[in-house]
Amino acid sequence: MAVDALDTRILRLLLEQPRTSAREYARILGVARGTLQARLDRLERHGVITGTGPSLSPAALGHPVLAFVHIEVTQGHLDEVGDALAAVPEIIEAFSITGGGDLLTRVVARDNAHLEDVIQQLIQLPGVVRTRTEVALRERVPHRLLPLVESIGRSTRVPERPR
The missing domain is CATH 1.10.10.10 (Winged helix-like DNA-binding domain superfamily/Winged helix DNA-binding domain)
Structure with missing residues (x-):
């Protein structure tokens, strides 16, 4: 559009x-x-x-730990695992991806021990082969869309005609 x-x-x-x-x-x-x-x-x-x-803050809701969990799935079970992820409340986003793994999830937790519990829960899902977790240390660029909107707006402007 x-x-x-x-x-x-x-x-x-x-x-x-x-x-x-x-x-x-x-x-x-x-x-x-x-x-x-x-x-x-x-x-x-x-x-x-x-x-x-x-827009809600997981940290303010008592879940300050943020991790990105890559999930490798048994071939042919991507939809099943994706559906199962929806039942885990600590998963706030999940994407099918290319590269190292099949799914990338954004997971929040109360603390590191809770994060470990969530990861153990993920590992036990039917169709999950392995996981790889990366813990976020600090947010460097918060979720934002305004710079993108402004760049799109600049690129769609009609140049002024010379007088």
Whole structure:
């Protein structure tokens, strides 16, 4: 989907001021509320905007340990293992990958002992051959999308015609 300058401004506001009303967004942007709503609906329909819920901190919820667990799966059992991972609450994301392993999971834990318990639980899942764990020490770049949105907005701007 092509994202134009107005879409970029809307997405920036959503990321920077997520609790603002649509009426206030329209006022800030200098557009009619109907225009804003039509743009938001289109961005949602095309999957650019995927949710409006709060962003939660696992650390603040008592799970400060973050690890990335690579899982190697017996051939033909990827879907089964993927489904089983959904039942483990400490797994907050899981992806099928290429390279060293079949799945990459993002796992949170209360402490290192709890992380070990979660990994042992993963190893016992039918179809799991082995795991490899990397513990995150410090977040260097927090999850962000604004720089990407801005770079897309810059690349889609129509150059001004010479006068």
